[in-house]
Amino acid sequence: MLATLWSGLALVVIALVISALYRQSAERAFTDLLRAQLYNVINSVSIGENNSLVGNPQLGDLRYSQPETGWYWIIEPLGTFAAAPLSSSSLGVSKIAVPSILNVPFNNRYERFYPLTDAFGNNVLVAETEVVLDSEGRAARFRVAGNLDAMEEDIRAFDRSLYVALVIFGVGSLIVNGGAILFGLRPLDRARRALGKIRQGEAERLEGDFPREIMPLVNEVNALIESNRRIVDRARMQVGNLAHSLKTPLAVLINEARTLEPAHQDLVRSQAEAMQAQVQSYLNRARIAAQRESVLVRxxxxxxxxxxxxxxxxxxxxxxxxxxxxxxxxxxxxxxxxxxxxxxxxxxxxxxxxxxxxxxxxxxxxxxxxxxxxxxxxxxxxxxxxxxxxxxxxxxxxxxxxxxxxxxxxxxxxxxxxxxxxxxxxxxxxxxxxxxxxxxxxxxxxxxxxxxxxxx
The missing domain is CATH 3.30.565.10 (Histidine kinase-like ATPase, C-terminal domain)
Structure with a gap:
């Protein structure tokens, strides 16, 4: 039972650990994907004629061209650079809010990541950086957003598969362990039945074919029963010897009492009979005490x-x-x-x-x-x-x-x-x-x- 509980607890812990590790790995992979797409967008955009932003990033993902998917890229000029912003067709005319740098600072790579909810209700993670585009110092803010719900659905699908696999494995282990326990305890069950026959008086020793692992126990039990039997036999023999040795003297006293005067005859006879009864009583006590705890007395x-x-x-x-x-x-x-x-x-x-x-x-x-x-x-x-x-x-x-x-x-x-x-x-x-x-x-x-x- 304890091993079964421990195995079940271990499976639960394993499931939680694997799920947590997979989540960490999925979140890291999602962040790396957004970073790679962010720099792909940066490399695809430049300043063209008339001081405008030109470029057509190709990220190899149709979701950036489908509306309301939660996958967007956005390029916004900064400072005095007054060009028109560029964005993916999936964003349409919607906007994505920009949090304050005080709330979400840049890291040492001058990047920052922050979650938010877009105008369509999608939970997205935004990767952002700012890049100087030419020697004149004109800069733009580059942002790429990915749909967190897609990542969460992937994690949930993995968790479901993981839990199903562990449940199948756990149930299979319980069946195998239960079968092994039942099969392994069969010799002990045979020993229990053999001992039950001894308790019922149907046998005098443990008999049967037992594996070598429990043969020492069987031998010790048989030795204990044999020792108990010898003690009982010895006590019975001693009781019989004592009864035989006292029987004749008491009978002689009772017979001799008949030859005495009537005044003394009743006294001697009553005392001899009382002695005989007392001797028999204590002989019974000795015999019972010798065998009272014996499993063979039934x-x-x-x-x-x-x-x-x-x-x-x-x-x-x-x-x-x-x-x-x-x-x-x-x-x-x-x-x-x-x-x-x-x-x-x-x-x-x-x-x-x-x-x-x-x-x-x-x-x-x-x-x-x-x-x-x-x-x-x-x-x-x-x-x-x-x-x-x-x-x-x-x-x-x-x-x-x-x-x-x-x-x-x-x-x-x-x-x-x-x-x-x-x-x-x-x-x-x-x-x-x-x-x-x-x-x-x-x-x-x-x-x-x-x-x-x-x-x-």
């Missing part, structure tokens, strides 16, 4: 939610489960985290609903509360799970999201589901809230980072 929303709905329908045949999802929605999350968060919400909704559960996933422009940094540049997906149960008051909603808190002790559960959902959403810099739905029940709303299918 989940198609529609198939995941459809699979969860099918499972819930089999487990709860007496309840209705309704799904509304935006086609092509993609979350920047790992699939198991999507399943865990939405699955927890569906289980809670199925437990407390009267007749059915409604699950929806739609794009939203509203970032989660408290989102900072680059949140303004992200896209978000709002996943809502709503039931027609008794619902919760605002105070109860805050209490329900605390770890281990259960508002209804008569129903099964450990009181960890909603707190886990909130923690996972927070790790992905998303949001989670509980509000009352339009059906009177609870509406659980997740706002999670999404990825647009249009990566352009």
């Amino acid at each position: 989940s198609d929303v529609e198939p995941v939610l459809e699979r969860l709905i099918r499972v819930m329908r089999r487990l709860n045949p007496d309840k209705d489960f309704n799904l509304q999802v935006e086609p092509g929605a993609v979350l920047a999350m790992e699939q198991q985290d999507v399943e865990e968060t939405v699955g927890n919400l569906l289980e809670n909704a199925a437990r407390f609903c009267r007749t059915g559960v409604w699950l929806s996933a739609v794009a939203t422009a509203e970032a989660p509360t408290g989102e900072t940094g680059d949140g303004a540049r992200r896209t978000w997906l709002e996943i809502a799970v709503e039931d027609d149960g008794p619902g919760l008051d605002p105070g109860q909603a805050d209490e329900a999201m605390k770890r281990g808190r259960r508002l209804d002790e008569s129903r099964p559960g450990a009181g960890l589901g909603l707190s886990i959902v909130r923690e996972i959403a927070g790790e992905y810099q998303g949001g989670f809230r509980l509000v009352r739905g339009i059906r009177g029940g609870l509406r659980a709303v997740l706002v999670l980072p999404s990825v647009s299918r249009d990566v352009a």
Whole structure:
């Protein structure tokens, strides 16, 4: 764009400069023509018998013999020389005014040039000089006038031709430059599409035939993706190792708690189960943190939610489960985290609903509360799970999201589901809230980072 603007500005400047130079050249040539014709007239006139001016200048231009053309020559005696003046037939009986020497002085060649308007409305330029014709000192004023309008018309014709040529050249240059840019950027466009496939999870590296100019960039991007993948794999392996190493000791503690006295049994078991939940929670945090910024972590929303709905329908045949999802929605999350968060919400909704559960996933422009940094540049997906149960008051909603808190002790559960959902959403810099739905029940709303299918 900048190069195009610069080229257009350069063409305008070039046009103005060439036009100004041509005008200077035309005016100089016009002045030289009048000077040459002036001296031609001087050489064609002399003093004849009876002290009269005689001569018939032949300037080779028919305009000096045609009336009202603006091309004239005039010879007027000066001082005591009382001869009759001579003039071209184009002037007829008209006169051309003579300005004062104070207003238009002679130059060092004893010439002067001045513009004026003749009796016919022509703008003319007059070249004038005074010449002594004989040894007796008799002198005459010689003037030759040329039509300035003719020169201006010639300049305008040149400008029109110049502007047309430059416009054609400029448009042709834009077309050529546009074609060169489009052709030259095609490899980058291929790279953009290949990167888009990576963002969508359809490829794991930049693949394709790229010119050698951008191959270093392609290699660096592939190296970065490979390094990111190794980091994620290493983090997953470490998380798995830690989970495996802690799983057995915690299971032993829980089993041994059964052999203790009832007074101590509940205490040891509850603490061991809390330790197990805490370990799992922090293992999830470590895994999510290791892959949160990876361009390879992508989940198609529609198939995941459809699979969860099918499972819930089999487990709860007496309840209705309704799904509304935006086609092509993609979350920047790992699939198991999507399943865990939405699955927890569906289980809670199925437990407390009267007749059915409604699950929806739609794009939203509203970032989660408290989102900072680059949140303004992200896209978000709002996943809502709503039931027609008794619902919760605002105070109860805050209490329900605390770890281990259960508002209804008569129903099964450990009181960890909603707190886990909130923690996972927070790790992905998303949001989670509980509000009352339009059906009177609870509406659980997740706002999670999404990825647009249009990566352009």
